[in-house]
Amino acid sequence: MLCKKLxxxxxxxxxxxxxxxxxxxxxxxxxxxxxxxASKRADGIILWDYHVICIQIKKEGSSPPQVWDLDSSLxxxxxxxxxxxxxxxxxxxxxxxxxxxxxxxxxxxxLHSFASDRRHMKNSDGxxxxxxxxxxxxxxxxxxxxxxxxxxxxNAADAVTEVKDDTISAVFTQKxxxxxxxxxxxxxxxxxSG
Numbered sequence: 619m620l621c622k623k624l625x626x627x628x629x630x631x632x633x634x635x636x637x638x639x640x641x642x643x644x645x646x647x648x649x650x651x652x653x654x655x656a657s658k659r660a661d662g663i664i665l666w667d668y669h670v671i672c673i674q675i676k677k678e679g680s681s682p683p684q685v686w687d688l689d690s691s692l693x694x695x696x697x698x699x700x701x702x703x704x705x706x707x708x709x710x711x712x713x714x715x716x717x718x719x720x721x722x723x724x725x726x727x728x729l730h731s732f733a734s735d736r737r738h739m740k741n742s743d744g745x746x747x748x749x750x751x752x753x754x755x756x757x758x759x760x761x762x763x764x765x766x767x768x769x770x771x772x773n774a775a776d777a778v779t780e781v782k783d784d785t786i787s788a789v790f791t792q793k794x795x796x797x798x799x800x801x802x803x804x805x806x807x808x809x810x811s812g
Contacts, residue, residue, distance in 0.1 A: 619753060620672050620686055621725040634725030636675050638789070639732075640803075641721040643668035643770045649718045651705050653691045662691055665716075668770040672725070673698060675811045683807040698807060706800060719772040720803050723795030731793045733758035734766045768794055781806050 621637050624630035630637050642649055647667040657664040672686040674695065684695035692704055706718065735755040741747055757763060777797045778785050786809060788796045798806055 619751075620688060621729060624672070624674070624686065630674055631677075634729060636677055637725035638673045638675070639723045639725055639728040639795075640671050640673050641668060641723070641769050641772075642666070642671070642718055643721075643772045644715075644717055644719050645773055646715045647770070648716055650712070650716055651690075652707055653704055654689050655691050656689060671701075673722075673807060675807065683811060698804060702804060717774075718800045719774070719777055720798050720800065721769055721772060721795050722789050722798060722803075722806060723769070723793075724790050727790070727793060727795070730759045731762075731765070732756060732769070733762040733764050735763045772797055778802070781809060786810055 621634050621639060624637060625632045625634050642651070649666050649669065650663055651666060651669060653662040654664040655662070669689070674684045674686065676684070683698040685698050685701040686695045687701070687705070690696070690701075690705065692701060696704075733756055755763070758765065777799050781798065781802050785796055785806065
């Protein structure tokens with residue numbers, strides 16, 4: 619919804635061509651992020667099963683990539699390098715179970731392909747775990763009602779080994795984008811904007 623909204627209010631290209639949906643998760647579905655509003659701790663750390671941010675590459679000027687994170691207590695938007703250092707704390711050594719992976723999907727593809735009837739927000743009895751968003755469930759252009767699991771499924775073996783031109787191309791053509799490691803995220807957006 620954020621990708622659509624940024625285009626509608628003129629903060630991004632109307633089609634979202636300067637935006638990327640970025641899913642953050644791992645095989646265990648346990649990723650720590652700091653400075654999150656949902657946290658009850660002073661440092662804002664929380665363990666998400668998955669998290670989604672929007673990264674914007676502005677075409678005009680030499681503006682650095684911007685991160686839009688509705689759940690963060692950091693400035694909105696934040697420069698990617700500041701967001702990375704404050705939210706991911708790269709100097710903080712994580713156990714392997716908590717290593718973060720990033721699925722980067724070009725917003726125009728994402729807006730046409732993503733679907734969620736919010737079944738992941740219900741318990742085994744079919745009751746809401748927490749109140750659902752006020753907006754209608756999201757239906758993909760092909761009629762799919764739910765494919766969130768495909769976006770948050772992240773295995774180390776599926777991550778690219780190196781960010782190259784074909785990695786960049788794949789983000790613009792593959793429905794589920796590309797999977798990169800934390801150490802490759804800034805490199806990816808640096809190559810994209812360079």
